[in-house]
Each structure stands twice: as C-alpha cells, then as structure tokens.
Amino acid sequence: MKQFARLAAAAVVASLGAGAAIAEGLYTPNLSYRTGPFAATGIPLMNGQADYMAMLNARDGGIGGAMIDFEECETGYSTEKGVECYEKTKGKAIVTQPWSTGITLQVLPKTNVDEIPILAPGYGFSPMADGKVFQWAFNIPAGYWDAADMIVQYIEGQGSLDGKKIVFLHLDHPFGKEPLPLMESLAEQKGFELVPVPVGLKEMQNQSAQWLQIRRERPDYVVMWGWGAMNAGAITEAVKTKFPMENMLGVWWAGHDADLKIVGEDGKGYKSISWSFPNADAPVMADIKTHVVDAGNSQSNEEEMSGVFYSRGIIISAILGEGIATAQKHFDTAEIDPGQLRWGLENINMTEERISELGLDGMVPPFSTSCSNHTGHSGGWMLEWDGEKFVKVSDLLTANVDNYAELIASSASEYADANAPWPVNEDCEG
Amino acid sequence: MLYRTAGQFKTSYTADQALFPIRQDAYLLGIILIFAWVVFPLTASEFTFQTLLIPILIYSLAAMGLNILTGYAGQLSLGTAAFMGVGAYACYKMVTIMPWMNPVVAILLSGVFSAGVGVAFGIPSLRIKGFYLAIATLAAQFFLVWLFEKWAWLYNYNASGAIQVPNLKMFGVYIAGPQADSMIQYFVVLGIVTLLTLLCINLTRGNLGRTWKATRDMDIAAELIGINLMKSKLTAFMVSSYVVGVAGALFVFMWRGAAEPNLFDIPLSFRILFIAIIGGLGSIMGNYLGAILIVGLPVMLNTLPQTLGIPISSAMVEHLNIMIIGSLIIFFLIIEPHGLARLWALIREKLIIWPFPY
Known part of the structure; x- marks a missing residue:
C-alpha cells in the first residue's frame, strides 16, 4: 500500500x-x-x-x-x-x-x-x-466596414446604384448590426434604398417571415450579414422563394462551403466577399x-x-x-x-x-499594418459558388477607406x- | 458528536426562535464567513475571483431571488433573466445619466426598477396558477428581451447594441469597469450578497414569509384564514424581482463588464431555475450549494486535466464536463429530490443523533 x-x-x-x-x-x-x-x-x-x-x-x-x-x-x-x-x-x-x-x-x-x-x-x-x-x-x-464597402463597390460595377433597392439581411446581434452605419452612409452617397431586415437569434433556422418581406420588397440585391445556422437558413429560403442567387451577396463568414452544399446546383451564383481563398x-x-x-x-x-x-x-x-x-x-x-x-x-x-x-x-x-492602422485593409476577392465550390470572380477589390476614415x-x-x-x-x- | 446538542437549553421563546438554535450552526457559518471574507481574498488568484468566487455569489443571489418567488410563495417563474436585465439596464442608465452617483447605491437602486416591472408582470398571478403562470412570466421574458434590443435609448444608441460598463470610482478606487481590481469587486459583491441574504433569511422567517408559505401550500386555505392573497403574491413578486434585479446589476457591472440583449434570454432563466431546484426550493442555503454545483464545478473540472497534466483536447474536456455535470444532477435529484439543502439537512439531523440513532 x-x-x-x-x-x-x-x-x-x-x-x-x-x-x-x-x-x-x-x-x-x-x-x-x-x-x-x-x-x-x-x-x-x-x-x-x-x-x-x-x-x-x-x-x-x-x-x-x-x-x-x-x-x-x-x-x-x-x-x-x-x-x-x-x-x-x-x-x-x-x-x-x-x-x-x-x-x-x-x-x-x-x-x-x-x-x-x-x-x-x-x-x-x-x-x-x-x-x-x-x-x-x-x-x-x-474589418466589416471594409467588407460592406467592397460589396457595394462590386454591385456598383454592374451598373449605377441610383434608385436601386438593397435588402440588408443581418443577424440581430452586435455582429450583424456592425456594418449598418456604413451601409446607411453609402446609401445616402450612392442613392440606393437600404432596407435592413433583422433576423433574431431565435429565428435563424426559420426565416420564412423575413423572406416573405424580401419578396414583397422586390429588392435588386440582398446583402447578407449572417453567421452559423443563419446562412444555411437564408440560402435554402432564397432557393425556395426563387430569389435570383447571383444577386445575393454575403460577408466572408457567410461563405462556408457546407452551407452551400445543402443546395448544390441551386445555389449557383451566390457570392461572398473574402480575404482568403483556398x-x-x-x-x-x-x-x-x-x-x-x-x-x-x-x-x-x-x-x-x-x-x-x-x-x-x-x-x-x-x-x-x-x-x-x-x-x-x-x-x-x-x-x-x-x-x-x-x-x-x-x-x-x-x-x-x-x-x-x-x-x-x-x-x-x-x-x-502600422501603429495607427491596425487593420491593414487588405481588400478581398468576390467568390462565387459554381455549384460545387467557391471560385474567384473578381480582381482584387480594395475598400475605399478614406470614405469612412472619419x-x-x-x-x-x-x-x-x-x-x-x-x-x-x-x-x-x- | 460534532453536532451534539446536549447541554444547550432554551429557557425562553426568543432563544428557541433564534436564527441559530443550535450553537454548532453558528460556528459553521462563522467559519464559512471567515473563509469568504478573509481566507479567499488572501489566497485567491484573479482567475479564481473572476471565474469562481464572483460568479458563484452572483448566481446564488439571483437564485435566491427566484427562490423567494418559486420556493417560498409557490409562484413558478420563467422570467428571471429578463428581470436581471431590467436591473442591469436600469443601473447602466443611472450611471451614464448621473455619473456622480455612487455605484453601490446605483446597483441597490436598480433593483427598485426591476421590482416595479416584476409586480406588473406578477399581476396575472392573481388569476392564474402553476404552469399557466409560468407561461405568463415567459411573456415577460420575450417582451423584455425584445425591448432591450429595440429601445435604443436603453443602450445609449450604441452602434453595437450592447452595453459597456464604464470605469466607476467609489472613494477614489475603481470598483467597476476594466480598471477595477478583482479583489475589490469581490468585496463589493460579497458585501451586497451578505446584506441581501440576511434580509431574505429574516423576511422568510417573519410574518411576510409565513404568508408566502401559506399561499404556496394552499392558497384557498390561506385566504380562508385571512391572508390577503393579492398582497402576498405581489409582495413576493416585488421582493423577488428586487433581489433578482440587484443580481442582474451585479452580473453586468461587477462581473461581465459588457452585455448584449440576448444574454438575458431564456437559457439564463433556466440556468437560475436549475440552481434553485437542485439547491432546494424553499431554502436560502440551497441557492449557494446549487450555484457551486452548476456554476463552480464545471470551471473546476475544466482546469483539472491540465493541473494533473493529462494530455486531452480542450473540446474533449468540454464534452466530458457536460456529461459529468449532467449525471451529477441526475444523481443528486435521485438520492434527494428536494435538493442539496434538504440533503444537508438530513446529514445534519443524522449527525445530531449520532452515534445513537433511534
């Protein structure tokens, strides 16, 4: 013993x-x-x-x-x-x-x-x-403001935004609200109408109410600030309501392969801005x-x-x-x-x-980076889902940081x- | 042996009704208080303060508030977290509108707001009981969390929608915010929790507590012997929400430092309800035991593999932790469905008659 x-x-x-x-x-x-x-x-x-x-x-x-x-x-x-x-x-x-x-x-x-x-x-x-x-x-x-700016830039590349309508589908959480001030100021500058549609944490998986509203609004684009279960929910709902996928764009956290694999071919055209690429x-x-x-x-x-x-x-x-x-x-x-x-x-x-x-x-x-610039503002690429994987569809986009430095x-x-x-x-x- | 009551004679009713009719109970509490006030602060690291001592005290206080309503007055509530939120947001608004205000006074006052809200949501209890009342308090839960999100004035129009605790001073020392020292925060929490515990013990022993218990055991009988049910139920909602509100203010100001609305959602309500149930409904001490089991034990288990040097991935520890805590809860509820406090009461009874059980 x-x-x-x-x-x-x-x-x-x-x-x-x-x-x-x-x-x-x-x-x-x-x-x-x-x-x-x-x-x-x-x-x-x-x-x-x-x-x-x-x-x-x-x-x-x-x-x-x-x-x-x-x-x-x-x-x-x-x-x-x-x-x-x-x-x-x-x-x-x-x-x-x-x-x-x-x-x-x-x-x-x-x-x-x-x-x-x-x-x-x-x-x-x-x-x-x-x-x-x-x-x-x-x-x-x-940062998120860079992402919002780059997404708007990309959309603008397809034609003037004046008079267009953009739905901002976001998680109702500090993360989702983060780009709102910038989106609002961009809407003012470029003359598009911004319709924020919040998704509560409890509604992530069931977004039928939000997509009903989106259908009623008939937006030209949907910009999505989603995370976790919200992305899969939104993408499947978009497919179900036959929203044109090429007009749906997400932040980098909304570009997860597994979320898109659920819909496969139907998700073709969905885009996500990203500062990384596999x-x-x-x-x-x-x-x-x-x-x-x-x-x-x-x-x-x-x-x-x-x-x-x-x-x-x-x-x-x-x-x-x-x-x-x-x-x-x-x-x-x-x-x-x-x-x-x-x-x-x-x-x-x-x-x-x-x-x-x-x-x-x-x-x-x-x-x-520098001591006054803790982000680096690298810019990013627009990635597009081709039915099987994400591919780059744009050259390097860089955010117009001077616009929101103030x-x-x-x-x-x-x-x-x-x-x-x-x-x-x-x-x-x- | 340790709990021998021989020789402790009661010669008056006052002595018999004292807080500690048995001397050993007072000694035991004294030892616990010495640990809480002297030994822990001298020996604890910042990690211990931030993850064990402060949260256990705050969760115990919140569970105590709920216990007054559910355990003593018999009104089931699922809105605890929302009432904590009312306390936290009230405190935030007070210290930002009136920065000169003493933070401890603000914390104690914030309970008044949640007491008001609690009484308003307690009115349905006059008509409905049991599970139906639980659903009515669930309405409070949904409504208030929605309000915290939508009413931008509550969080000072902050872009992120979250509240951040500013640095607050009292008598020249920081007691809240990132600059505050953990030990000072611990003492503030301990002081307030001790004060409110003393208040709750005496309230539940006194006249008000007896009307609550009568209401809980059988409300029709209570009404027949002349208890005003409306008064009894609404005071229970008021006192309970006050304590819960103070716990909410402490939760954000003395511990978390920042809070977003969904922090005060149902999972927190359930957590506090579990603490109260596992600790023992209708007991004060049970809240502490429940909080140690639900809040403290997972933290201790988390650090265990590392201290023992067992190479195991952190995600695995988390899975094991959930399994261990879950089975412990089942184990304790099987051996004593009335909670840990009842378990302790049985042990104590056995100790008193030991070694000659009859």
Whole structure:
C-alpha cells in the first residue's frame, strides 16, 4: 500500500513536470469553439489554425527557433466561457484570439489593462482599425466596414446604384448590426434604398417571415450579414422563394462551403466577399500535408481542407506567425513578450514576395499594418459558388477607406470617452 | 458528536426562535464567513475571483431571488433573466445619466426598477396558477428581451447594441469597469450578497414569509384564514424581482463588464431555475450549494486535466464536463429530490443523533 502511494505520488509529480514541459515556447492560446451551436463553422477554422502552427513546429521548429504552444481553450461560442478562458490563459499568453464578437467586446477593455494584444482577424469591432485608440486590438487584414464597402463597390460595377433597392439581411446581434452605419452612409452617397431586415437569434433556422418581406420588397440585391445556422437558413429560403442567387451577396463568414452544399446546383451564383481563398496548389498546403496530415496530427479531412474556412484558418495563423517573426527580428530575441508582439503586429508588411515566401500564393491579398492602422485593409476577392465550390470572380477589390476614415475616428473616440480613462498611444504619428 | 446538542437549553421563546438554535450552526457559518471574507481574498488568484468566487455569489443571489418567488410563495417563474436585465439596464442608465452617483447605491437602486416591472408582470398571478403562470412570466421574458434590443435609448444608441460598463470610482478606487481590481469587486459583491441574504433569511422567517408559505401550500386555505392573497403574491413578486434585479446589476457591472440583449434570454432563466431546484426550493442555503454545483464545478473540472497534466483536447474536456455535470444532477435529484439543502439537512439531523440513532 505504501509503495502504491509512493508510486501514485511519483506519477502525479512526473505528470506535473510533463505539463510544465509542454508549456515552454511562445504561448498563443486560441479560444476555440468546436462544441456548441456554431461548431460546424468553428471546426474547419480551428483545424486550419492549429494545422498551420503544427506545420511550422514540425518543419521549422517553430518560429525563429521558438516553438509555438498553440493551445485551444474551448468556449462553445459562449461569452461566459470565453472570459473564463481569457482569465485562465492571460498569465503567460502573448496574444489572445477571442473568436466571437461577444467575447471580443468583453475582453477588449481588459486587454488594455492587462496589455495583451487581441487578434481578431476579420471580425470584432470595425473601429479597432484606429490603432492609436485601440492600442492592443487588431482585426487584420480587413474589418466589416471594409467588407460592406467592397460589396457595394462590386454591385456598383454592374451598373449605377441610383434608385436601386438593397435588402440588408443581418443577424440581430452586435455582429450583424456592425456594418449598418456604413451601409446607411453609402446609401445616402450612392442613392440606393437600404432596407435592413433583422433576423433574431431565435429565428435563424426559420426565416420564412423575413423572406416573405424580401419578396414583397422586390429588392435588386440582398446583402447578407449572417453567421452559423443563419446562412444555411437564408440560402435554402432564397432557393425556395426563387430569389435570383447571383444577386445575393454575403460577408466572408457567410461563405462556408457546407452551407452551400445543402443546395448544390441551386445555389449557383451566390457570392461572398473574402480575404482568403483556398488554393490547393499553394506550397503551404503541400507542407501541411507532409508534416501534419501524413504524420497523423491533423483533425481535418480532405474535403474540409479544400474549403474556404480551413484556408482562412491557415491565413489567420500565418498573420499571427508573421507578427511574431517581425517582432523577433526587430527585438532580436526568440522569446518575445506581449508588448513586443504588439510591435510586430503593427509592423507586418505582407508583400506579394513575402506571401509567396511563406507559401501562401493566391491565398491572401497583400497588406501592411502600422501603429495607427491596425487593420491593414487588405481588400478581398468576390467568390462565387459554381455549384460545387467557391471560385474567384473578381480582381482584387480594395475598400475605399478614406470614405469612412472619419466614421472610424469618431466611433473610436466615442468608445474611448465612454470607457475613460482609456490610455491611447500618444507616440503614434499619423 | 460534532453536532451534539446536549447541554444547550432554551429557557425562553426568543432563544428557541433564534436564527441559530443550535450553537454548532453558528460556528459553521462563522467559519464559512471567515473563509469568504478573509481566507479567499488572501489566497485567491484573479482567475479564481473572476471565474469562481464572483460568479458563484452572483448566481446564488439571483437564485435566491427566484427562490423567494418559486420556493417560498409557490409562484413558478420563467422570467428571471429578463428581470436581471431590467436591473442591469436600469443601473447602466443611472450611471451614464448621473455619473456622480455612487455605484453601490446605483446597483441597490436598480433593483427598485426591476421590482416595479416584476409586480406588473406578477399581476396575472392573481388569476392564474402553476404552469399557466409560468407561461405568463415567459411573456415577460420575450417582451423584455425584445425591448432591450429595440429601445435604443436603453443602450445609449450604441452602434453595437450592447452595453459597456464604464470605469466607476467609489472613494477614489475603481470598483467597476476594466480598471477595477478583482479583489475589490469581490468585496463589493460579497458585501451586497451578505446584506441581501440576511434580509431574505429574516423576511422568510417573519410574518411576510409565513404568508408566502401559506399561499404556496394552499392558497384557498390561506385566504380562508385571512391572508390577503393579492398582497402576498405581489409582495413576493416585488421582493423577488428586487433581489433578482440587484443580481442582474451585479452580473453586468461587477462581473461581465459588457452585455448584449440576448444574454438575458431564456437559457439564463433556466440556468437560475436549475440552481434553485437542485439547491432546494424553499431554502436560502440551497441557492449557494446549487450555484457551486452548476456554476463552480464545471470551471473546476475544466482546469483539472491540465493541473494533473493529462494530455486531452480542450473540446474533449468540454464534452466530458457536460456529461459529468449532467449525471451529477441526475444523481443528486435521485438520492434527494428536494435538493442539496434538504440533503444537508438530513446529514445534519443524522449527525445530531449520532452515534445513537433511534
């Protein structure tokens, strides 16, 4: 008995030691959601992120000689769990990836006190672009206002918008309401009529009322700001009511392959703006295949890996990796701290050369960040569903940021005032 | 042995009706209070404050509010989260309109608004009972959440439709908002929860509590012995909604820091109802036990594999967690359908007569 107790104690001590050993390196936790109502969209994204980091660890031994400890903390997309995860990981984390607008809103004010960069690629709060006010927050490479602007630009390319009618079908939630101020100002400038149609969280799967209204309104276009079950609901409903699919356009989170596969051929023509694109021939995909998939360390599968969301996960991790590498080069140390990573994320210069150096050819548009520009405004491509997969149907579109720079600045300062005292980055010029 | 009551003689009615007729109960509570007020603050990390101590206290308070209505007065309610929302939004409007206001006063006052709303939605209880009343309170749930979304004045016309807690100072220290220290927030929550718990214990022991219990056990009989049912039911709605409203204000101001309308939707109502049911309807202590089981235990289980160094994916832990908590709830309800508080009462009774059970 005594010996058994000693053995058990030894086992516990050993496992504690092992736990500590794993934790070495750069700790970049991800607040994942592989469970809960949004798991279907979360899993490919999480897999893409994790596989890219695993590939770097296996191929290059991490970044700049430091292994990446890419741990997931499961939130199930619940804000409560998200805050729990943030508190749990913030001690040694160099970055936090909150993964939901709700968690981002919650964590945003705290990161300013805890001084940890918050990386929210393509989601979160659009005014986060103002790096002077939101010192610690990044929504690289594009925000929701960029998306709205690019979608309107694309539609305008098909003819003047004057007198046209656009229905803005959105989730009735901070995420869905986010582009409204910009859409309203664009409607005024370009002379189209904007009809916002909210979809409540409880009505996501059954949107017959909303589509009845859309049929009555007879809009020229439907712009969709949807997420999770809402997208599949809207797309099937659009097919059922015979809405011309080529006139329906979504934000990047509404371009999930699985949502379109439900309708298949009938969904042909549906479009979604995106700053990422799945390029199966990119070198990075081959590297992931040899180092991660063939080694049996991936949770993904062939079908998922050819989808838009998996490749977006890769891009997200690549952006973080580039931020880390930039910081390491500048500060000449492998083990960077959160403050140094912030500098790194502020000085990313993703040129075409750098993109192909990283093996990401054609998967992300070039962009660069600065201390005052925390978004990068990369622009994006319009993707179209051809019945089986998404294909690019436009050249690179870039958002007309100057048009709403004032809106960004005023929203950012409004936020800072409401949360006073809110330290801003005084050193940042322009 | 530990609970031997030999030698504790009651010589007056006052002594017999005291809060703690058995001395050991008072000692036990004293120990718990020392832990809550001294030991935890000295030893807890920020993680413990933010994910265990503060939420358990706030959820217990909300469940206590519900318990007064459902457990003591017998009026089933499914609108708890909406009343919490009223408290939270009332508090938000007060501190943004009157920034000079003491935040603790604002939190305590915000309960008044939810009490008013609670009484309004309690009026149907005068005509309908049981499950039908539950449906009527469900109306409150849907209506109020809809109102939080549509009435932009409530969230100061914020583009995102969410409310953000500003940095609030009291006596020169931040007690709410991102700048506030967790320990100070904990003490504020603990102070308010202790105060309201004391109030609730005494209310339920007193005249009002007895009329509530009479209403719960048989309303016709209660009416026949001269209890005014309207007064009894509406005071229950009022006190309950007040406590729930304060819990809602604490929920957003002392813990979450931001809230969107759908936070106050049915899942939160159900969660609080489960805490009250598993803890034990018609008991004060049960709310704390229920909150520890429903709110605290998942957090502790989540950290367990990592502390033990078991390599297991985070999503897997989440799945296991749901299974373990689910089976524990079933287990406790099978061995004691009246909840954890009743379970403790039975254990305590056994301890008192131990080692000579009759």
